[in-house]
Amino acid sequence: MTLTELEEKVPALKEYTKTMPPEIRSRCTVRTHAAGSIIHQKDMELNYFGIVATGENRVINEFENGNVYMIEGNKAIDFIGEVTILAGMPRTSVTIEAVTDNVVAYISRKDAERWLSEDMNILRLTAGHTAFKLYRSSYTNGAKLFYPPSYLLLDYLVRYGRQNGMESTRPPKSVTVGRTRQMLQEEIGVNVKTLNRTIRQLKEEGFFNICKGKLSFTREQYRMAMDWLESAKDK
Known part of the structure; x- marks a missing residue:
């Protein structure tokens, strides 16, 4: 070409x-x-x-x-x-x-x-x-030093959703994070055990689903994560 x-x-x-x-x-x-x-x-x-x-x-x-x-x-x-x-x-x-x-x-x-x-x-x-x-x-810079793993993962998901159209006029029904656990570990900055434990916890709380091993969330779950992050900042 x-x-x-x-x-x-x-x-x-x-x-x-x-x-x-x-x-x-x-x-x-x-x-x-x-x-x-x-x-x-x-x-x-x-x-x-x-x-x-x-x-x-x-x-x-x-x-x-x-x-x-x-x-x-x-x-x-x-x-x-x-x-x-x-x-x-x-x-x-x-x-x-x-x-x-x-x-x-x-x-x-x-x-x-x-x-x-x-x-x-x-x-x-x-x-x-x-x-x-x-x-x-x-x-x-510095967020990984002062925020807990739950905050870091949900913040990552919100940013990923925003980059993939969740704030557009015609948002997708759901977004799947195309990252392996290893990549998520490197991008979020927590170890594998902590990441897996955090994923289990947040999935049980309804923030996202697991689809073929990947994290997937709807617009409602995206908004839920945003609300959680806003309340966490005030604590």
Whole structure:
């Protein structure tokens, strides 16, 4: 697939590529990362810059003791390598894993640095994305230290529901969280035993159902979780 073909498939991408210099565009390649694959690994030398046209990925930090910390989840349209490039660092600071199939338009780091230095449009978009991620993480930073597991899980479900249309004018009847227990553990930041115990407890209280091993909740359960979170904040 060429960049032009990808733009036709994903019209929103044109806002990001409309000012790409022709010679850089001619060197652009399109690649698909299958769900579950690693897009880039922590501490690898970064030689490219990517624009994620479709798909969802998650940013994780891996430690030498084997523990994995989930930093954030991102949906297209997004960037790959922008933080490393804007920071002027040679190597990546995180691992990015594809949650669903990711289709990414790639250019070399050299081309990206030139484009970012010459074009205010792409610089504004990448800087805005980076600032939004920092704002989002700063807004919730510390919650895992001070809130109980029940709060963390319900807060996660509410945010997941919001991202998947529960606040839209025509919300879905139900939303199923497409995450394994291992992924939930990493994203919420609690150990497996605590997570499983919390899931059992909240399921018994009616906050969600279990469908083929995945957490699923209706709009009524979504509202119930929101009310619980609001009351918990006042305690």
